[in-house]
Amino acid sequence: METRTSNAHAAESMGKYFVTYVVILALAGLNFVIAYSHADRRTIFVSMLMVALIEAVLGLLFFMHLASEKRGLLWFVIIFTGAVIFGMQYGWTDSTRMEVGHAPYSQATEAH
Amino acid sequence: MSQADLTMQGHSAGLMEQPAFSVPAKKMAMWLFIIADACTFAACLVAYGFLRNGTPNWPTPFKFSPTIINAMAMTFVLVSSSLTMLLGVRAAQAGDKTRAFRWTMITAAAGAIFAILHIREWLAMIDEGVTLFHNPWGTGLFGGAFFSVTGLHLMHVVGGVIALIAVGIRYRGGRYKADDLEVLGLYWHFVDLVWMFVVPLIYLLNVAQ
Numbered sequence: 001m002e003t004r005t006s007n008a009h010a011a012e013s014m015g016k017y018f019v020t021y022v023v024i025l026a027l028a029g030l031n032f033v034i035a036y037s038h039a040d041r042r043t044i045f046v047s048m049l050m051v052a053l054i055e056a057v058l059g060l061l062f063f064m065h066l067a068s069e070k071r072g073l074l075w076f077v078i079i080f081t082g083a084v085i086f087g088m089q090y091g092w093t094d095s096t097r098m099e100v101g102h103a104p105y106s107q108a109t110e111a112h
Numbered sequence: 113m114s115q116a117d118l119t120m121q122g123h124s125a126g127l128m129e130q131p132a133f134s135v136p137a138k139k140m141a142m143w144l145f146i147i148a149d150a151c152t153f154a155a156c157l158v159a160y161g162f163l164r165n166g167t168p169n170w171p172t173p174f175k176f177s178p179t180i181i182n183a184m185a186m187t188f189v190l191v192s193s194s195l196t197m198l199l200g201v202r203a204a205q206a207g208d209k210t211r212a213f214r215w216t217m218i219t220a221a222a223g224a225i226f227a228i229l230h231i232r233e234w235l236a237m238i239d240e241g242v243t244l245f246h247n248p249w250g251t252g253l254f255g256g257a258f259f260s261v262t263g264l265h266l267m268h269v270v271g272g273v274i275a276l277i278a279v280g281i282r283y284r285g286g287r288y289k290a291d292d293l294e295v296l297g298l299y300w301h302f303v304d305l306v307w308m309f310v311v312p313l314i315y316l317l318n319v320a321q
Binding site for chain 2: 013014017018021024025028029031032034035036041044045048049051052055056059060063064069070072073076077080081084085088089091092094095096
């Protein structure tokens, strides 16, 4: 009985891994399709980033077994990584200024 | 026996702290490394984003054949290697050393194939005139950004392949256990997940329309 239960559990886990594998591959393929769609650049970028995030979450939860670890570890990983990455986003205003020639929301100077 | 007696005689189970999040120390160490490395890659990709966003003449040179097809192949190989790593860890946890070692070596071989495909692509780009500082299509920043981001990832893949071979051999020899393979598996899956971001941001945003 115990062997059958543990075999069933093992089979269920392998099934979960294969499904996750197929879904991640499909999402990766979706990104290639999005890249060749005729949407504008911003839409393509946001869509691809969202798909990549979903792939990463699936990989984290199932391949890296974060879903079966204690919830505290999951939140620890999310909060610390997320906080650092969020803090890196300060530079977009400078990057945009280089593109448009002046700081966003500022009055355009005569030179521009 | 007083508390002082217990501490004077060394540790006892009641006085030892539980591991953080009930995770063994080596696994926690790997998670901390993964968090730090994720921030490193994020910094590189965000910096690349700043450059690309702020540079008007950013080239989009990647043709479907051979570059994007190569990227598809590399993605397939790397994601599949994550699955083979999982199979190896499961076999190790079930006590099947032979199967665990075989799957680990298959994972290492997949990593080596990925590295070869990547280096082949680099050589093709260098042949076309792309260097760290200039290229025939646009701003010289393109080459620097491309080679540094993909090179950092390639370095992680190569390091992972070496680790897989070393840990796999020592596991088979009985020096390492199943949880050591599991911890290494965490690293390998992380390398795969980083590639999920590198492909759209570095390759797919720069496809030749």
